[in-house]
Amino acid sequence: MRNIKIDFNKTLKKVLLAYAVIFLAGIVFIFIPGFGVKLDINFGGGTKIAYSYTGDVKDADIEDTVKGVLDKSFTVSKSTSLAGDTKTFEIALVGKNSVSAEKQEELTKALTEKFSDNTIELYNSNSVSPTVAGSFFTKSIVAVVITALFVIIYVGIRFRRIGGISAAVTALCALVFDVFITFFTCVFFKLQLDSNYIAVVLTILGYSLNDTIVVYDRVRENERLMPDSEIGDIVNLSINTTLKRNVVTSLTTFVAVMTIVAVSELFGLSTLRTFAVPMAFGIVSGAVSSLFIAGPLWVLWKRHKAKKADNTKKK
Numbered sequence: 001m002r003n004i005k006i007d008f009n010k011t012l013k014k015v016l017l018a019y020a021v022i023f024l025a026g027i028v029f030i031f032i033p034g035f036g037v038k039l040d041i042n043f044g045g046g047t048k049i050a051y052s053y054t055g056d057v058k059d060a061d062i063e064d065t066v067k068g069v070l071d072k073s074f075t076v077s078k079s080t081s082l083a084g085d086t087k088t089f090e091i092a093l094v095g096k097n098s099v100s101a102e103k104q105e106e107l108t109k110a111l112t113e114k115f116s117d118n119t120i121e122l123y124n125s126n127s128v129s130p131t132v133a134g135s136f137f138t139k140s141i142v143a144v145v146i147t148a149l150f151v152i153i154y155v156g157i158r159f160r161r162i163g164g165i166s167a168a169v170t171a172l173c174a175l176v177f178d179v180f181i182t183f184f185t186c187v188f189f190k191l192q193l194d195s196n197y198i199a200v201v202l203t204i205l206g207y208s209l210n211d212t213i214v215v216y217d218r219v220r221e222n223e224r225l226m227p228d229s230e231i232g233d234i235v236n237l238s239i240n241t242t243l244k245r246n247v248v249t250s251l252t253t254f255v256a257v258m259t260i261v262a263v264s265e266l267f268g269l270s271t272l273r274t275f276a277v278p279m280a281f282g283i284v285s286g287a288v289s290s291l292f293i294a295g296p297l298w299v300l301w302k303r304h305k306a307k308k309a310d311n312t313k314k315k
Contacts, residue, residue, distance in 0.1 A: 005240055006239075006240060006243070007236060008239050008240075008291065008295060008296050009232050009235070009296045011296070012292065012293065012296040012297065012300075015288065016293070019177055022181070023184065025184075026184030026187050026188065029188060034190070035190060037186075037193065038094070038186070038190065038191070038192045039095075039133075039137075039194075040192040040193060040194030040274075041093075041094055041126070041127075041128045041133065042136055042137075042194055042195055043133055043137040044094045044095050044130065044133055044137075045094070045095055045128050046093045046094040046098055046130075047092070047098045047099045047128075048090055048092045048124075048125070049104060049125045050122075050123040050124050050125070051088060051089055051108075051111060051120050051121060051123055052088050052119075052120075052121050052123045053115065053118045053119060053120050054087070054118050055117065055118045057118055059078070059089075061114065061115075062076050065114045066091055066107065066111075069107045069110050070107065072099075073093065074091055074092060074093045076089055076090070076091055076092075077090050077092070077268070077270055079267065079269055079270060080268055080269075081267070088123050090270075091107075095130065096130060098127055098129075099127070108122055140198045143198065144179075144202065147202055148175070148205070151168065151171065151172055151205065152165070152169065153168075155168035155212075155216070156168040158213075158216075159216050159220060161220060161223075162216070162223055166298060166301045166302065166305070169301075170294050170297040170301060171216075171298075173293065173294070174208065174290060174294035175204075175208055177285060177289045178204050178208050178285045178286050178289055179201055181284075181285035182200055182201060182204060182279075182282040185277060185278040185282075186274075191273065191274050191277060196274045196275040197274065197275075199275065200275060204279070207282075208282075208285075208286030208290055211246050211286060211291070212289075212294045214245065214246060214290075215238055215242050215290060218238035218239075219234060219295070221238075222238050231302045231306075232299045232303070235299050236295075239291055243291065246287060246290065247287065250284070250287035253283050254283050257276055257283060258280055260272055260276040261273070261277055264276055
């Protein structure tokens, strides 16, 4: 990798086109039945009821039994504890499809009668009103926005010698791409947006920003050593010299997260899955955006500003 020299300024349009294709596909998938944006009860309100069981229970039999009691839209998912000693299935109703205590008792009775040989027991139950869920969702969005503002302030102050706010804004633009990638990953894989997703977004913001800061640090150093060089050449050299470090770091983290994905798929742990899957794709996007978008986009900004200044002088 030491001998690899990539002109990152020339690849910007191709990378942006690739992202545009992914985003367009994500928008299309939102409107395809079975996909769309799926909110967890913490964001959309609703009820989750989990039951433990022994032996084997078919999803179709569970759904038929639930339909006989609840005349509402619901989903059923199964999971197994890491120790393998507890198997559960969860019935989730999102939005205004909440379930009263009486209906829960009726549902529990119907399931225990249907699966009398499987020792059906109520594992846990959780209900969230749409009002409370809406408030929690709003606070989560505010947390992300505040984080973005701190990103601009921090990068702007730290790199004020090489551009300040312009470096901060282009870094933030790269982070926005990463956030959209994690969002559309949830759409493609039919994952619910829950508190795990907000944790993913905040983690990716910090992780991707770190890679961008490494590049900006090298740009600041090279700009001091090469004062007569054009900004595009300085940024290109800086990204190439940090390429190995960023790729190795991202690859190591990606492998670790994919291990979590494997465990979540093996044991049917939906809680881990909604965190690990978008995180894995976010890490890949973070590596790409910090190398192929943040720096080259900043070069365009600086060149445009320099051209504008030259035109002003000529007048």
